[in-house]
Every structure is written in C-alpha cells, then in structure tokens.
Amino acid sequence: MRTSITRNRILTVLALAGFVVFLVYAQTNWDAYRLRILNLCAVYTIFAVTFNLIYGYTGQFSLGHAGFAAIGAYAAALLTMSPEQKAANFFLAPIIPLLRDVEWPFLPALLVGGTLAALASLLIGWPALRLRGDYLAIATLGFSEIIRVLFVNWQRITNGSLGLKGIPDHTNVYWSWGAALVTIFVVKRLVDSSYGRALRAVRDDEVAAQALGVRLFTHKMMAFMLSSFFVGVAGGLMANLISTIDPKVFMFFLTYQIVGITVMGGMSSLTGSLVAAVLYTVFLEVLRPIESPFDLGPLHIPGIPGMRMVLFSTLLLLVILFYRQGLFGQREFSWDGLLNTLARLHRRVTGLWGRTPPPSTVEKGEQ
C-alpha cells in the first residue's frame, strides 16, 4: 500500500514535469493560433471545474458564471491596460480618474478580478442560495444579466457597449495552465476534505445534512464564493488572451456552454471537466470549417454558421437524456486505475497472440 502511494507520488511528479516540458515546448515553438487554443483550453477548464464545484459537488445550479467572468475580465483588463490605451478606448466619455493612470502587473490584476467576482457572488448568494434549485438558477442568471446591463451603462468605467480593445496579451500558457492547475488542486483538496463531504451531503439531501449539523448556508456560500473567485480569475485570463472584450461576450450563451461542458464531462468528476473542456475547445476549432464555405472537388458546400453550436447542444441534450453520467460520471483519474487498465490491455494483447496469459498479478475482482 505504502509503496503504491510513493509510486503514485513519483508518477504525479513525473507527469507534471512532463506537462511543464510540453508547455515550454508549446510556448516556444507553436504559432499564435495553436497557443490561443491551448490557452482557451485552460480557461474553459477553470470554468468547468468551478461550475462542477458549485453544481456537481454542492448541487446548487448557478447560472451566473458569465457575470462573474465578466467582472474578472473587466477588472483585469482595466488594471493592466496602459493609460494611453485607455485614452484611446474611452473617446465617447473619459474614464473615471481613479482608473485612468493605473497600470498593474498581471498577477495582482487577476487576483483583484477574482476577489471582485467573489464579492459579487456574496452579494447575490446571500439572497439566492436560500432558494431551491431552479429558482437559484433563474436568480443567478438574472444577476448575471444585471451585471451585463450595468457594464453596458457604466460608460466611464467599462466604456459601455463599445467594449475594451487592445488589452495587453499577458496570458501565456504558463499563466493559463498555472491558474488551471491551481484551481484543480484547490478544488480537489476541498472536495476531498471534510468540507467536501459536507458539500456532497448538502447536494444529496439538504434536510438530512442539516440534521447532521451541516450549516447549509455557510457551506453553499463557501463553495459559491470560491467557485466565483476562480471564475473571475479565468475571466481575467480570457480578457488578456482575446484582447478585445465587450459586454456581449458575457451573455448567457457563455454560461450554457460551461454547463454543457461540465455535464458532458460528468458531474462530480474534475477529470471529466478537464477532459471535456479540452475536447470542447479543440473540437470547436477542428469543426470550424463546417461554418465556412468550402469546395469538395466539383462540389461547392456552403458553410453553415452556427452549426457547431447546434451539434454541441444536440449532444448535450442526448447526454442528459441517455447517458447522464457523462464521460467520467463520478470517477476520477488515478494512477492505480490507469495501471490496472494498462495491465488488462496488456493481458488481452498477449492473449491475442495465443500465449497463455501470465498468472494474474492484478488484484482479484478486477476482471
């Protein structure tokens, strides 16, 4: 047992080291387009993992992700933009003096964005987390829309519907994947702790959890604020990645996508959220050609704008109806699981070659 724990630690460290090497390679050798996709994968991973925390583990259906991401994005953008850029952006009405001359490094800007998002979640969570399931969803969706309307109207802070252009492109794969790994680590530690068990109890049966002494509201709030903090950070990463934001970017469509990714990956599986977020981002790019016209020999096939989202939402509906556990259900990646699978594969392959498989070295019951 002990050896397997040590072995797993070593494997984890090796895998992380390998991943870092991959990131370094990608950052130095890949072109801007592929890097952008790699960065987006990380941003969507954070979105999905945090949504999983609040919905998958705590059972609170919050549809406020887009709003919290907007807060983080605007905060990070306004804090990192140079005074000249701001002057160029705010030509309709001047920016408020408080923000005019600030130009912060990236990290504090991201943290401020996350903190503001967490405070906003406190504001809406305080009334809304007392509500049951779908009411909470509508209240948070409404809140997210309020934020958007405010951002359209606060001309002197957000530049209104014109949005912000020329946000410095601070986000690279170290920032984005660093933040994603930190998020996964924190959320994983949380859900595996006694708090995490309390959160699951709240999800499965509020009345029973309360009877066992779990303070419902405190636990929901903690999960909600933590989740919103990371969403805010992810919003900041996104702003400094795509370099142009306006309130339309943060419409409810963004939230739906996050819901879809998380449900498909599997509720209560962080592995699922990560895999689904990466698959989603990559497939969205791979499928891009179907939205623009192309020629197949003599055939001219017109592009169908919006087709990718139709495929995605159809798939989402099918998953909800027929395969509710998604890709991973409640399972998580583990080295033991991986090694067992590999051992099984190995045996099957050797079996194909007609040799008698070696006496089972794996635990019984694995078949």
Added chain:
Amino acid sequence: MTVSLFFQHLANGISLGALYALIAIGYTMVYGILRLINFAHGDIVMVAAYVAFYGAAMYALPWWLAFPLAILLTAGLGMIIERAAYRPLRGVPRIQLFTSAVAVSFLLENLGIVVFSGRPKAFPRPAFLDKPLHVGDVIIISYTPVAVAVALILFGGLLYIVHRTKVGMAMRALSKDIETTGLMGVDTDRVIMIAFAIGSALAAAGGILLAIKFPQINPLMGVVPGLKAFIAAVLGGIGNITGAMIGGFLLGIAEIMIVAFFPQLAGYRDAFAYTILIALLLFRPTGLMGEVEPEKA
C-alpha cells in the same frame, strides 16, 4: 408629467404587459404541474414568431390563416419537446429536468441561428393593427386594444378549461400530486402533454404579438421576454394562472413607468425586472397570490 402623458405611458405599459402575461401563463401552467421552470418557453415564443413570419411573408398567407397556423404548429412543438426531453426524465431529481430544459433552450436558439439565420428579419405587420386611435389626448395604436383583448380572451378560455372541463380537473389534480392522480385512473402523460400544448400555444400568441410590437425578429428574441415573463409569473405567485396574468400586466406597466418617471434610468430598464425578482425572492417568495408550499423531499 401631464395627465394625458401619464395615460399614454399607461397604455404602453398595458400593451407590453399583455405580452408578458400571455407568456407568463404558460410558464406558470407547466410549473404548477411539473414543478419545472420550462426554460425553453422563451424560445418557443421565438419559434412561433418565425413560423408566423414564414407563413405571412414567404408563403403570403393572410394573417388570419398564418397566425393561427403558427399557434397550432408551436403547440405541436411544445408537445414534441415534452415527449422528447422531459418525459424520459420523470422521476429523476428535478434539477436534472431543469438541466434538460436549459439544453433544449440552448438547442432551439442555435437551431434558430442556423435555420433562420442570425440576421434580424422585419416582421410583416397587419395594417389594421397600425391605425392610431385617439382617446382624448392620448394616441394609442390599434395594436394595444387588440393585444389586451387577445390576452384577456385566451386567459378566459384557459380559466374555463382549467376549472370547467375534465382535462382541467385532471390538471389541477396533477398539480397536487402526480402519482396519486395517476392511480386514480388519469392518463397523466396525456394530460401533461395537453398542458404543454396549451402553454406553448399561449406562448405562440405572445410571440406573434411580440413580433408585431417590435416588428423585428431574431433567434434570441425570446430569451429576455421569456425571463421577464417568468419573473411576472413569480410576481403573481408561480403556479397561479390569475396571478401570472396580473403579474404580467404589473411588470409591463412598472417597466414603462420607471423609465417614464426616471428617464435617466432608461439604460437600466432591462435590469429592473431582475432586481424585482431578487427582491421578491428575498421578501415574498410566494409572490402576490401564491400559496406556501411545504418543502418536498
């Protein structure tokens, strides 16, 4: 503000309220029976507007044929959605049902973008709805009384169905307890489907009025009116049909009046309804006419 100006705004508010009321009734009906916020309701509104558009503009049908046809087809769509996306999930935790509703909504919006194209289309407005009417100093276009009349007539019809027919009785029974109602010999699936058909038909009527009022339609047009109609339903007490009607008119009038009295808040108009919702959920979650419902496990 002069008296006539006040009445002018009131008329505008009522014409907007009629719209919210029609959509809110469908929300409330489905909620009353399944305890489901049918998130796709707003998108059903959108589909109805497009079907009416294609009937009237592309196939040049007269409006009295195109509009009822659109309502009928939309009712069918509501039944299909119920059958395909909600019925398989009976008996699973309600939040799953709601997730399915979100997915249906997402799908309808995206399908709308692909099938109808994202570009807004001008909706052909029947000429008789465009006449200005002078009532004292107040000028209202003929659309307003027609919209109100449509809302009231459909509302009356619905009350009749719910309170005077056998299907209506079954619906009321379902809203108390689905399982027991089934044991008493009611074909619950059929009644739920009828409720969806009626709710979607009302949404369709609302959608057509919406398209006439803002004579432009786009695939996302249903989302915001849908959300606001839901808020109207909560305002009236969700599950209560009369409450939804009153809530719809109240919300419509309030939205117009706020902007009329505080023009500087015009930009925040869309945030107003959500603020009402959050305040309402805080202080009076049962709405104006709703009854307190014990927490069910």
